[in-house]
Every structure is written in structure tokens, then in C-alpha cells.
Amino acid sequence: MVDEESLIEAIVELGFDRTALLCSATPIALRGSQHGRSAHIVLPKERTGDAFNDIGFLKGPAGYVAVLSDDHAIYGREWLAKVGDRYRFHWTAKQSRLAEAERMRIEEERQRLVEAQRVAVHERAKKLGYVVKEAREGDTIRLVLVKRSY
């Protein structure tokens, strides 16, 4: 798990209150049996039903690693497996959104280029005394230049 946004979406989807999540660019110290360890994303113990231990996700070179107790009634290994599953779902959805945004950006750029070319031909032709007849030929625009006969 490497993407913070997708990881948070997965945790929230599994029922954790988004507003209670602590996220930081620098690691935050964890409380309880994880004392001495820290994490970039923290689920505070007050919201996990555990009187002593925070749960965290520490970002490392290979992605986020969970810091939690194996025996937690809710936030244990089984929960972590679900987080992983939902993370993959949100990460895939995010990639699709980004791809669509990029596709739209390229399409807008293409349309701008075509329109700029079209306008350039019209302007140049008009200066030289041509009348431009424009027609569509499938995806192609035909610009037929004829001399004015008057």
C-alpha cells in the first residue's frame, strides 16, 4: 500500500471516522504497547475500543506498514486484510479517474490544436481573397478554397 489517499478511503470505508484519523507528513508517536514506535497515519485508541494502544500505518520505502496488535478484537489481522482488499479497490478506482482525467486533457488539447489549425487556414485564405467552404468528411474537416468570382 503506497497511496495515502487510497489507504484512508479503505479505512474509512471499513467504518472508521474520517475526522478522527490523524495524518502527518512526519511520523507521530504511538501510545500503548507500541510505545517507541511511530506512524504517519494514526487511529487513536479512543476510537478503536482499545484502552491502551493506538493503531498506525508507517510509511516506508515499500509502502505503508501497519503497526497494530494481533489480538485486537476489531482492528487485528483480519481487519488489516480487509483494509488491503479495499485499498486495492480504491487504488484501482483512483488510477481509472486519473487516466480519464488525462484522456480528457489530451482530448481538449487535440480539439484546441484542430481549432487553431482551422482558424489559421480560414484567416490566411481570407487574406488572399479565397472563399472557404468547410465540410466534414468523417472525422476529417475539409476546407475547400475557391477564388471569389466577383
Next chain:
Amino acid sequence: MLLNLARTIPRSAANGPGQRFVIWVQGCAIRCPGCWNPDTWTFATRQLRDTAALADEIVATSEIEGVTLTGGEPFHQARALVDVASRVRAAGLSVFVFTGYDLHELNQSDHCELLALTDVLVSGRYVQSLRSFESEWRGSTNQRVHFLSARYTEASMADSAHVEFHLAPDGELSVTGFPLPQLLDVVPAPEWPPQDQE
């Protein structure tokens, strides 16, 4: 029968009278300096098309009155073009041919067969020093227009656009016809001298 093509466009108003299907054949031994289509010089296979299928495509194209054969040099592939021309003529379409040869040079039997199916022939080398922007259908003033059938006359010359741009979906702009140089500022000039030629 197969024809080696450079490209086709289904409808153009700048390559002869009226709206025409245009075929640029591949291969030209004449290679006039300053040619606008040097990419069509090489005789390497570019796009082989079955002549019957090509004729079917032309006949099925709406709102055209004929086909224009250009290139490259059409008379290098006269035999295959006779097959195309005879089929489109049978469907009532006209045939217009641009050649770099003078008419008297076209004396082989397949040349004569193609000429017999041609309504208008524009003949002669393109000569850069004689370049003209006023001569309808011709790039240089030495070239000649021959009306080989009664279908067209000199009056038909008025029924032709000077130049036509085709703007592809990816923004690529191509030009056909007889453009004034000032018009060409908006399109990239063809590579000159041509590279990768035989």
C-alpha cells in the same frame, strides 16, 4: 489485379472538375525537381489494393462525379488503372489523369487503353522555373490540358477549387491542389530533397 497506392481521398474539389475521388499511385521515374509529392517517387510497395475492390469503393462514394488519377506517375501502372477506369466509367463516372509525360510519349498499348478511358488529361513535366499560380489544374505553364472526350470543356475549369486542406482528427493538416506559397505557411512543407528514395 493489384495497384500500388500512396493514398486516396474520397472527395476532393481541387483535383479536376467537381467533387472527385482521388488516387495517388506510388512510384514515379520522372521525379521532377520541386515535385509536391516526392514521397510517391519510390516504387517500393506502399499499399497494394485490389483494383476491383478499389473501383467498388469509388463507385459507392456519394456525391462525386469522377475519379482523378495522380501520383506518382499513373502511366507506370496503366494496366491496373485501365481496370479501375473501365469500371468507374461503366458506372457513369468521369476519369481525370495527371501525368508527367507529354501526350506523344504515351504510346504503349496500355497507355493508349488508359487514354481511351480518360476524359481529361493534364500532361507534361513540372518545371519549377515555369511554376504558375494562375493556370487551372497545372503546376507549371508548360503543362497541357487535353479534353479527350466531350464530357468536359474549358468551361469546366471554372468548376474546380484551387486548393483544399484536410484537417485530420489529430490536427495534422494536409493540402492538395495548387496552393499559393503564402497559403503554405500554415502547413509543413514536404521534405526536400526527399529522403529514403530509391
